[in-house]
Each structure stands twice: as structure tokens, then as C-alpha cells.
Amino acid sequence: MNQVLQTANGTGAQTVWTALVQVWLKPSVFDPQGRAVEEALHTLGYAAAAQVRVGKCMQLQVRAAREEEAADLVRQMCDQVLCNPVMETYTFTLRAKADGAEDAP
Amino acid sequence: MKWAVIEFPGSNCDRDAVQAIAAVTGDVVDLVWHQEAALDPYDAIVLPGGFSYGDYLRCGAIARFSPALAGVRAAAAAGKLVLGICNGFQILTESGLLPGALLRNRQLQFRCEVAELEVVQPDSPFTALYQPGEVIRIPIAHGEGRYYAPPATLDELEQGGRVAFRYARDVNGSERRIAGVLNPRGNVLGLMPHPERAVFDWMGSIDGVRLFQSMRAFWQRQSVAAVSASGGSGQRGLG
Numbered sequence: 001m002n003q004v005l006q007t008a009n010g011t012g013a014q015t016v017w018t019a020l021v022q023v024w025l026k027p028s029v030f031d032p033q034g035r036a037v038e039e040a041l042h043t044l045g046y047a048a049a050a051q052v053r054v055g056k057c058m059q060l061q062v063r064a065a066r067e068e069e070a071a072d073l074v075r076q077m078c079d080q081v082l083c084n085p086v087m088e089t090y091t092f093t094l095r096a097k098a099d100g101a102e103d104a105p
Numbered sequence: 106m107k108w109a110v111i112e113f114p115g116s117n118c119d120r121d122a123v124q125a126i127a128a129v130t131g132d133v134v135d136l137v138w139h140q141e142a143a144l145d146p147y148d149a150i151v152l153p154g155g156f157s158y159g160d161y162l163r164c165g166a167i168a169r170f171s172p173a174l175a176g177v178r179a180a181a182a183a184g185k186l187v188l189g190i191c192n193g194f195q196i197l198t199e200s201g202l203l204p205g206a207l208l209r210n211r212q213l214q215f216r217c218e219v220a221e222l223e224v225v226q227p228d229s230p231f232t233a234l235y236q237p238g239e240v241i242r243i244p245i246a247h248g249e250g251r252y253y254a255p256p257a258t259l260d261e262l263e264q265g266g267r268v269a270f271r272y273a274r275d276v277n278g279s280e281r282r283i284a285g286v287l288n289p290r291g292n293v294l295g296l297m298p299h300p301e302r303a304v305f306d307w308m309g310s311i312d313g314v315r316l317f318q319s320m321r322a323f324w325q326r327q328s329v330a331a332v333s334a335s336g337g338s339g340q341r342g343l344g
């Protein structure tokens with residue numbers, strides 16, 4: 001993970017973090033899309049292709065002073081909305097916005 | 106009896122539901138926009154089929170945050186009848202009012218046909234007018250109707266008599282061919298098939314009629330019980 005480029009130092013300054021969220025059907029859940037894509041790859045001659053799964057990728061920005069805070073926010077969003085824990089799992093990465101902490105309002 | 110059919114942006118079976126229910130029950134059926142959270146005046150609430158919010162993110166995932174769902178939760182908690190048809194079923198699972206989830210059909214096909222359903226639980230507010238084990242014909246029309254729940258949940262549903270309907274043959278890859286499930290109290294039903302599309306002879310089947318009439322009969326029994334009983338609530342779940 002990148003470093004926060006400007007530290008908050010208790011002033012309330014916040015960093016903009018870019019989160020990249022990946023959502024997958026649980027390994028135990030059959031993925032018919034993945035199967036269809038795998039069969040298409042085989043038809044094209046890519047016999048080496050196996051275990052194809054089709055997931056979702058979402059990108060969003062969050063403002064938070066610290067990375068842990070940003071991670072907590074994204075985790076809450078995943079648990080409540082972005083992912084349905086009945087049949088899906090998720091992973092995400094966070095990246096501090098490269099040009100610094102402040103976006104002009 | 107007063108019915109509400111909730112209309113979300115992207116619902117497309119809402120008017121069918123209104124007309125079918127009014128025709129087979131003779132009751133007042135209101136089309137209620139999803140921004141309405143106060144559903145107290147209604148005895149039964151129907152979440153219709155369609156593609157609420159364009160099925161964005163997941164089917165039913167966004168509709169679950171509509172104000173009307175607060176009213177639906179309150180109605181369910183009060184023991185009123187809540188029926189989710191197709192997309193309505195998806196909304197009920199997304200909102201946690203029913204267990205499980207509805208996934209892309211196993212064959213990757215949108216299935217649009219008349220399906221044969223076995224009435225697995227004939228002793229519920231929604232199915233009381235069907236015979237045990239009766240096979241009924243109700244249209245299906247969905248691309249994402251494959252019922253999924255972890256094995257422990259499926260066992261719990263079967264043991265608790267909460268599988269209301271089962272497909273007579275596999276149409277979409279649903280676990281244990283489940284087509285419709287009930288909540289533990291038995292007052293919330295979700296099903297992928299469309300009973301509102303099987304209420305007139307010209308539709309090819311009238312097997313959907315008794316589902317709405319069962320709901321009405323349940324409401325009547327409850328009303329009578331509420332009047333005559335002093336302490337008893339007159340509410341009746343499964344079994």
C-alpha cells in the first residue's frame with residue numbers, strides 16, 4: 001500500500017483513497033458464466049485454460065485520515081451492499097490518491 | 106381486504122398483479138410507488154416481477170433500500186401477508202426477509218415457459234386451497250432464478266415445511282428444485298413463477314387463482330379470530 005502523502009496530525013485532513021473491490025461467487029457456488037467462457041476458450045484451441053470464473057470489479061473513492069479507516073469503510077460497504085455474503089466473497093485493495101490528500105471542494 | 110402492489114423503477118409485472126388480484130378476489134388493490142414507507146393500511150403486500158433498478162449490482166439489491174421495504178418489514182413483523190413474485194422474491198432474499206439467493210440459471214438461458222410446480226406445503230396462508238402434492242401449472246420468466254442456499258439452510262427449510270413449491274422437473278438448476286420458500290412464521294412467501302399470469306382460461310392456466318384466494322381466506326379467518334378472540338391473536342403460521 002502507498003503511504004499517505006500528507007499526514008493528518010490531528011488537523012482532520014483526509015486522504016482520498018481509491019478502492020478496487022473484486023466480488024466473486026463463492027468457490028462452492030457453480031458459475032455458469034465461467035463455465036461458458038471456459039468452453040469458448042477450449043473451442044478456440046486454448047486447451048490449457050481451466051477453472052474460469054467470472055467476477056465483478058468495482059472502483060470507488062473514499063476519504064479517510066488513515067488507511068485502516070478507509071479499509072473499515074470499504075469493508076462495511078462490501079458487507080452491506082456491494083457483496084451478498086450468501087453466495088459471494090470479496091477482496092479489495094486501497095491506494096492513496098497520487099497527487100496528495102486534498103481534493104478541492 | 107386491502108392489497109398493495111409495490112411499484113419500483115423497473116417493475117414490469119405490477120399492473121398484471123393489480124389486475125389479476127382484483128379480478129380473482131374482488132378486493133381493492135392499490136399500486137403503491139416504492140417511495141411510500143407507510144403501508145399500515147394494507148392487509149397484504151405484493152412485490153411484483155420485473156427488473157427493479159435494472160437489476161444493477163444484483164437482482165433486487167438496490168430495491169431493498171427503497172422506503173417501501175421499511176413498510177414491508179413492518180408488515181411482515183406484524184404477521185401480515187407479504188408475497189414476492191420473481192423480482193419480488195429476489196428483493197425479499199436480498200433484504201434478508203427470506204433466506205438464500207437467486208442466481209443466474211444454470212443453463213444460462215432465460216426460461217420463459219409454463220412450469221409444472223408441486224405444491225409441497227399445502228398448509229400455509231398462500232397455499233391452503235391447493236391439495237397436498239398437487240401439481241399446478243404456472244408460468245416462469247426469468248434468467249436469474251436458480252435458488253441457492255447453503256446445504257444447512259436447505260435442510261432447515263425442508264424440515265420446517267418452508268419449501269412451498271418445487272419444480273416438477275429441473276428448469277433452472279435450483280437447489281432441490283425449489284421454486285418458492287416461506288419465512289419461519291409462514292406469512293412471507295417468495296416464488297419465481299408468476300401466479301398472476303395464470304388466472305384466466307385464455308392465459309392457458311388458472312392455477313394461480315387459488316394462491317390469491319388462499320391469502321384472502323387466511324385474512325378472513327384472521328379477521329374473524331381477531332373479532333371473536335379476546336387474547337388470541339388469531340395468527341397462524343405453518344403446520
